[in-house]
Amino acid sequence: MRLVPRNDQDKIEVGEKIRLTREARGMSQDDLADIVGTSRKAVSRYEIGINEMGITTFFQYADALNERPEKLFPARLCERAEQTKAEKLKAIAERLSEDDLDMLLMMADHLEKRKN
Secondary structure, three states, X not given: OEEOOOOHHHHHHHHHHHHHHHHHOOOOHHHHHHHHOOOHHHHHHHHOOOOOOOHHXXXXXXXXXXXXXXXXXXXXXXXXXXXXXXXXXXXXXXXXOHHHHHHHHHHHHHHHHHHO
């Protein structure tokens, strides 16, 4: 998964998620700043989307908030490689019995025909 900020609105949304997570954890901006090793003003500027957050800083904040990084990013910005689903399906198929594999192929054929 890649995190892809696209514009200023994205910075605002990431900052909002950080703020909401911080508040849900009962942390002040000072608390978060102390953990990350920055100032309260820097935390504030990230939270309102004024400062652009680099990837290293983003992961420091996620770690400080004890949150998975993808939870702090708007879902629409989390792009998944197309191969990921295909690779997962292939791994599952390799573990199936011949009968189950035949069933999976029938289902895939059905879905493909329905799409066309």
